[in-house]
Amino acid sequence: MTGDVCLCNGGTYFNTSQGTCVTLPANSVRDSNDHSKFICNNGYYYSSVAAIKPPEQYASTVIAFSSQWSTGSWNAAQVIGQPNTFSYGDISTAWAPLRVNGNGGSAADEFITVGFTTPVYARAVEIRETCGNGFVRSIELLDQSGTFTTIWSGVDTSQPGSPVDFRVDFDQTNYLVVGVRINTDIDHNSGTWEEIDSIKLIGTTGTEVVVVEESCLPCFGLCTTCTSATSCSTCKGNSALPQEGGVCKCNNSYKYNANASSCEICPSNSVQDPNNAAVCACGSGYSIQSGTCQCNSGTYFKTSTSSCVALPNNSTRDANNHSTFTCNTGYYYSSATDNCPTCPALCTACSNANYCTSCVADTNYDYWAGTCFY
Numbered sequence: 001m002t003g004d005v006c007l008c009n010g011g012t013y014f015n016t017s018q019g020t021c022v023t024l025p026a027n028s029v030r031d032s033n034d035h036s037k038f039i040c041n042n043g044y045y046y047s048s049v050a051a052i053k054p055p056e057q058y059a060s061t062v063i064a065f066s067s068q069w070s071t072g073s074w075n076a077a078q079v080i081g082q083p084n085t086f087s088y089g090d091i092s093t094a095w096a097p098l099r100v101n102g103n104g105g106s107a108a109d110e111f112i113t114v115g116f117t118t119p120v121y122a123r124a125v126e127i128r129e130t131c132g133n134g135f136v137r138s139i140e141l142l143d144q145s146g147t148f149t150t151i152w153s154g155v156d157t158s159q160p161g162s163p164v165d166f167r168v169d170f171d172q173t174n175y176l177v178v179g180v181r182i183n184t185d186i187d188h189n190s191g192t193w194e195e196i197d198s199i200k201l202i203g204t205t206g207t208e209v210v211v212v213e214e215s216c217l218p219c220f221g222l223c224t225t226c227t228s229a230t231s232c233s234t235c236k237g238n239s240a241l242p243q244e245g246g247v248c249k250c251n252n253s254y255k256y257n258a259n260a261s262s263c264e265i266c267p268s269n270s271v272q273d274p275n276n277a278a279v280c281a282c283g284s285g286y287s288i289q290s291g292t293c294q295c296n297s298g299t300y301f302k303t304s305t306s307s308c309v310a311l312p313n314n315s316t317r318d319a320n321n322h323s324t325f326t327c328n329t330g331y332y333y334s335s336a337t338d339n340c341p342t343c344p345a346l347c348t349a350c351s352n353a354n355y356c357t358s359c360v361a362d363t364n365y366d367y368w369a370g371t372c373f374y
Contacts, residue, residue, distance in 0.1 A: 007035040017050075017212040027216040040216035045226045049213045058082050059114035059199045063142075063179055066110040067098035069193070076112055078197070085130045085197035088162045094130045094195040102186045109137070111183045112196065119144060119176035120203030125151070126167040127182055132194035133158040135184045139168055142179030160189070163197065177203060221261045222248035238263035255280045269293035269301075294322040302338075312339035346372035 008014050008021035014036040015022045024030055027044045031037035040046050058081050065076040073092035085093045097110040125139050138153035151170050158164040180201060186194050219225065222239040223232035232241055235248035242249055250256045250263035256277045257264050266272060266280035270293045273281040282293035285308040295301050295308035301323035302309045311317055314331040318324040327333050327340035332350045334341050343349065346363050347356035355370030363372045 013038050015212070015214065017210065025215040027218075038214075038216075042225055043219050043223070044216040045219055045228055047215050047217045047228075050210050051213055055118060055120055055205060056200055056202050057116050057118055057120075059180075059201075060117045061115040063113040063115050064181075065095075065097075065112040069096040069098055074193075074195070079112060079114060079199050081198065083128050083163075083198045085128070085163065085195075088130055088133075088160070090131050090193055090195065094197040096131070096193040096195045097184075097186055099186060100193050101190055109183060110186050110194075111181055112199075113142065113179055113181040114199050115142075115179045116177075116201050118205060119178045120201065120205055121173050121175070122151075122170075122177040122201055122203040123172040124167055124169045124202035125180055126165050126200040126202065128163060128165050128197040128199075129156075129158050130163045130195050130197045132189035132192050133160045133164050133166075135186070135188035135194035136166060136182060137185050138183045140181040140183070141173065141177045142181065143175045144178055148181060172204065177201065220247045221256070221258065222250070222263065236262060238265070250277060267293065289322075300325050314340040314342075344371070 008030075011024055012021040013024055013030050014020070016036055024038055025040075027041045028038040029041065031039055059079055060081075062076045062080065068075045074094065074096040076095050078093055078095045085091050090096070095112060099110075102109065122141055125141075127136060127139075129135070134156045136156040136158075139151050140148040141151050142148055151173075152168045156166055158166045180199055182196065182199060184194055184196075188194055217229065219232065220229055222236045223234070224236055225233040227233060230246060232246070232248045235241060238254045239248045239250050241247075250272060252271050253266050254263035255266055255272050256262075258278060269283055269286045270280040271283045273279040282288060285296055285299065286293040287296050288294075295317075298311055299308040300311055300317050301307070303323055311325055312327075314328045315325045316328060318326060330343050330348060331340040332343055332352055333339075334352075341353065344353065344356055346360050347358065348360055349358040350356045350370075356365070356372050357370070359365045359372035363374055365372055
């Protein structure tokens with residue numbers, strides 16, 4: 001009660017399609033102004049699925065029974081309504097026949113027949129066993145003309161030790177079912193009674209109630225907020241929405257780490273692979289060399305332009321550093337032109353256009369002038 005208005009308890013909201021208070025979906029908070037609404041937390045989006053909820057009804061009357069332990073405790077009427085026996089054992093809120101055992105054969109047969117408020121085209125029966133479990137021999141359906149049809153017989157696999165909802169599913173009947181008869185074997189467990197707490201009938205009337213299941217689902221990978229699984233509103237760091245919208249993608253120089261739902265920067269000289277966002281690829285003009293992205297063969301990395309350019313004629317790139325090169329023998333490096341001009345005549349090596357550092361064979365060298373002569 002809030003003021004003079006009754007609201008759903010904390011942790012629940014009013015689901016209008018179901019007409020009742022239900023648990024709030026995970027990752028949501030109830031709208032403070034309307035207890036029939038909730039708001040998904042950041043990183044989650046609202047989702048709803050309309051589903052037809054088939055009627056599930058518990059027995060409303062007892063039509064007939066073979067015996068009952070008494071007219072009070074353990075009587076046949078104990079099977080009416082929803083389960084109210086929540087522990088395993090010989091408990092008075094379940095139906096038990098008069099005899100604990102039948103001494104074999106047909107003498108061990110007991111039964112109970114129940115009716116239901118709404119006739120349905122049946123597709124399942126659920127029996128709550130609470131003592132001596134595993135005793136159901138067969139299940140019969142009662143139609144509106146009063147005829148019984150065996151819908152199942154076989155081995156009841158329910159194990160003792162705790163209450164079991166023994167459910168039998170079958171092809172939906174083409175006739176309306178108004179009752180169910182459960183045939184039991186009271187010799188199944190010689191040490192105790194075989195007891196039933198409730199009987200449920202599942203089926204369709206042909207005019208089902210549409211129930212809306214609401215939830216908050218996580219946004220896709222890089223989304224921080226979204227309106228659906230394929231529509232992000234805002235993105236995590238180093239990612240952005242493409243122009244056409246949709247989901248967030250890592251920026252060009254980052255790759256997507258699915259495990260961490262984050263973008264990781266690509267190594268130097270590499271960018272995101274256009275065919276695989278989770279992989280980095282060498283950028284244009286680069287190739288994998290010695291495990292890293294380096295300028296293609298015949299080029300070097302020019303730091304002044306931060307790009308790969310052609311190697312000067314008569315030069316060789318440094319094997320350990322793709323941003324440097326060495327002029328070949330007989331050539332020198334000119335910083336003015338950033339290339340390798342030819343050394344003066346008779347020089348085998350030089351430091352510039354006017355100074356030799358070594359000479360060809362059979363010539364003389366003037367150290368002070370840096371010239372070679374005969």
